[in-house]
Amino acid sequence: MTATYQTRVRDKGQLTLPARVREALGVTQGDELEFEINDAGVVEVHGLRKIRSDQAWFWTKEWQEGEREASDDVAAGRVTHHTSEDELLAHLDSI
Numbered sequence: 867m868t869a870t871y872q873t874r875v876r877d878k879g880q881l882t883l884p885a886r887v888r889e890a891l892g893v894t895q896g897d898e899l900e901f902e903i904n905d906a907g908v909v910e911v912h913g914l915r916k917i918r919s920d921q922a923w924f925w926t927k928e929w930q931e932g933e934r935e936a937s938d939d940v941a942a943g944r945v946t947h948h949t950s951e952d953e954l955l956a957h958l959d960s961i
Contacts (some may be wrong), residue, residue: 869886871884871887891913892893892915893913893915893954896916897914897915897916898913898916899911899913899914900913901910
């Protein structure tokens with residue numbers, strides 16, 4: 867289902883985002899928005915949240931791909947259980 871929302875641009879380019887739009891973007895007061903315009907003139911809007919610099923590594927594309935892959939492996943049962951630290955270390959040494 868597609869939903870359409872409208873708002874009016876006010877002085878200085880200000881506008882109020884309807885609640886459902888804010889929810890869809892995952893933004894709250896103080897968050898930022900990014901506007902991406904493609905060659906056809908279509909504008910995409912993305913919600914941005916500030917992340918502490920010492921935690922930014924977790925949100926890189928590569929790290930998030932690894933997180934998704936690990937979640938898929940767990941969901942599919944592709945895991946190994948170890949009963950001791952020695953067993954774990956022996957397994958790691960074997961791969």
